[in-house]
Each structure stands twice: as structure tokens, then as C-alpha cells.
Amino acid sequence: MTTHSKPLIALVTDLMGGSLGRSLPPGSLVTQTNDGPWPEPLLWVADGIAAPGTWAEFLPARDVGLQPVLLQDESGSEEWWDGELDPGMMSDPGDHPAEEVLKDFWESAASETEENEDEEDAGETTAPLTGSWPGLASPGRWAADPATTAAAVAKGLVGHSLKSPRLALVPVGRTADIPAAIGWSGPVNYENDVARLCAVLRSWEDRFGVRVVALSYARLDLSVAAPPQTLNEALRIAAEHFAFCPDNIWQGYESIRLYAEEALVGSAHWTFWWD
Incomplete structure (x- = not known):
């Protein structure tokens, strides 16, 4: 997969950041070496630590x-x-x-869960969603504008979950494509081709107003403009999260139901972490 590097090159050659209507802070390009004579720019990263409002300033x-x-x-x-x-x-x-991606992931995660559960605990992790892939959750109801929600989530992360984040700018048309476009390998122990996860992120963008706001070494933070408002709505989304990142349930919650109740209902922030 290739990125469209022209806007990135144009931005960093405009030292005053005129195309953004504001000054660009000190930073540098991160490049990928390709088969040609010149490195391919992937993203621009600021040198300094981002302030709580930095993400919104660069919308x-x-x-x-x-x-x-x-x-x-x-x-x-x-x-x-x-x-x-x-x-x-x-x-x-x-x-x-x-x-198709989620169905494949669900079957793999459910099978591994079944193998590792004790006989007396069989089915508890995925209950009440047992058996085959339950299908995609219905689109959510917009609670706010996606960009506004993303700005609020990003502001809340800085200095808390993210102690020293850097602002980066990536040449893609939608935030769902960021992980694959830069070649992020956070879920490598689970999935090598992150583009498959990005296909799910695109679907979540369309159904729930999701935006990618932060990436860590093996963590992904999303904002959600149309979060589930009831437990029934959250359960169907929890099934997708279990397929997308089983560690969210395996290492943090006793069951999909508990995860839906405590992490999803009304939440404008979704976090995924791969062990």
C-alpha cells in the first residue's frame, strides 16, 4: 500500500506552514526506504510534546x-x-x-477461547453471544460531530493515558487508513496485515463516526461520535471488538457482556491493546 506523499512534501517545504494558516512547529519527516533513489515520506512528526489542544489545532x-x-x-x-x-x-x-474480516477474526478468537476455558466456565466469555458470528451491529445514532468528538477525546488523552505524545500528520484521506498507510505493526502478534483492521475501522467510521486519534507501540485509541446507548446495542458492538482485539476481553474483562456494560455503553472513547 502506498501513501500520497505530495501534500506532506508540500507542507514541510512550506516552512511557515502557510497552507495550514498557522506556523508549523519544529519536526521532521519519517521516511521509508524504497527501491528508488529517494526515500518515501510516510508522515511528519513534531519534535516537541503535544499539548492537550494540539490535535484540534491541526484539524x-x-x-x-x-x-x-x-x-x-x-x-x-x-x-x-x-x-x-x-x-x-x-x-x-x-x-x-x-x-468478512470480522467473521474470520471472530471464529479464530472464539475457537481459541473455547480451547482455553475450563469445562465449568465453557461459553462464559462470549455469553450471551454463543456459537457462530452474530453479524455486524446496526449503525449508531450520532451524539455529536465526529471531529468535535475526536478533539475532545484527544484532549482528554494528553497528559493522562498519553503522557508524552507527539503530533503527527499523515497523507491519507480518512483516519481509518492511518495504521496501514504508515505501516504500523502494533497487532503483529495477532495480525500482520493491518489493512484488514483498517477495513474494519472504515466500517466503524461509517457506522459509528469513529476517528483514529492516537497510536502507541501496540495500542490504538479511537473517538466515537455515535456510541451505543443501550446494553443490547453495546453487546453487538462488543462482539466486533472481541473479534478485532480479543485481548480487550481476555485480559481486561470476564466476559463480552461485562465489557459491553463497562466499556461501551455511552462511551465516546474506544481503546484497543494487543499483547
Whole structure:
């Protein structure tokens, strides 16, 4: 999968950030070495730590073909995006129907869960959604504008869950494509082709107003403009989350039902972490 680097190059050559209507802070390009004589730019990353409102300040970058995202270095010293990105491993998200991807992931996660559950606990993790893939959840009802929701979630993350995030700008048309476009490998122990996950993110963008606001080494933070409002709505979405990232349930909650109740109902922030 390739990115459209022209807007990124144009931005960084405009030292005053005139195309954004504001000054661009000190930063640098992260590049991928390709078969040609020149490196391919993947993203621009600020040198300094982002303030709570930084993500929202750079929303105008979307008008020139760039999407803002916060990058968090969990170690506090090593920049995982320097030398850890490999977009050449990724396919195109558009090649993967979201429901087929989730059905495949569900079957794999449910099978592994069944193998690891004790006889007396059989079925408890996925209850009340037992058996075959339950299908996609219905689209949610918009509670707010997606960009406004994303700005609020990003602001709340900075200084809390994200202790020292950097602002990055990525040349993609929609935030769902950011992980594959930059070659992020956070879920590598679970899925090598992150484009398959991005196909699901595209579907969540359309159904729930989701936006990718932050990436860490193995963590993904999303804002949600149309979160589920009832437990029944949340259960169907929880099934998709279990398929997308089983560790959310395996390592944090006793069951899909408990996850739906405590993490999804009314929540404008979804977090995924892969072990």
C-alpha cells in the first residue's frame, strides 16, 4: 500500500506552514526506504510534546490532504515510529470487506477461547453471544460531530493515558487508513496485515463516526461520535471488538457482556491493546 506523499512534501517545504494558516512547529519527516533513489515520506512528526489542544489545532490539515494523529512512545525514550514502520507489508483496506474480516477474526478468537476455558466456565466469555458470528451491529445514532468528538477525546488523552505524545500528520484521506498507510505493526502478534483492521475501522467510521486519534507501540485509541446507548446495542458492538482485539476481553474483562456494560455503553472513547 502506498501513501500520497505530495501534500506532506508540500507542507514541510512550506516552512511557515502557510497552507495550514498557522506556523508549523519544529519536526521532521519519517521516511521509508524504497527501491528508488529517494526515500518515501510516510508522515511528519513534531519534535516537541503535544499539548492537550494540539490535535484540534491541526484539524485544518485535513483540507490539504493530511490527517492529524497523536503518537505515544510507551518506553519514554525510544521512538517506535523511527525504523519500526513497514507499509510494504500492508495490502489495501479497500480489498477487504469488513464483515468478512470480522467473521474470520471472530471464529479464530472464539475457537481459541473455547480451547482455553475450563469445562465449568465453557461459553462464559462470549455469553450471551454463543456459537457462530452474530453479524455486524446496526449503525449508531450520532451524539455529536465526529471531529468535535475526536478533539475532545484527544484532549482528554494528553497528559493522562498519553503522557508524552507527539503530533503527527499523515497523507491519507480518512483516519481509518492511518495504521496501514504508515505501516504500523502494533497487532503483529495477532495480525500482520493491518489493512484488514483498517477495513474494519472504515466500517466503524461509517457506522459509528469513529476517528483514529492516537497510536502507541501496540495500542490504538479511537473517538466515537455515535456510541451505543443501550446494553443490547453495546453487546453487538462488543462482539466486533472481541473479534478485532480479543485481548480487550481476555485480559481486561470476564466476559463480552461485562465489557459491553463497562466499556461501551455511552462511551465516546474506544481503546484497543494487543499483547
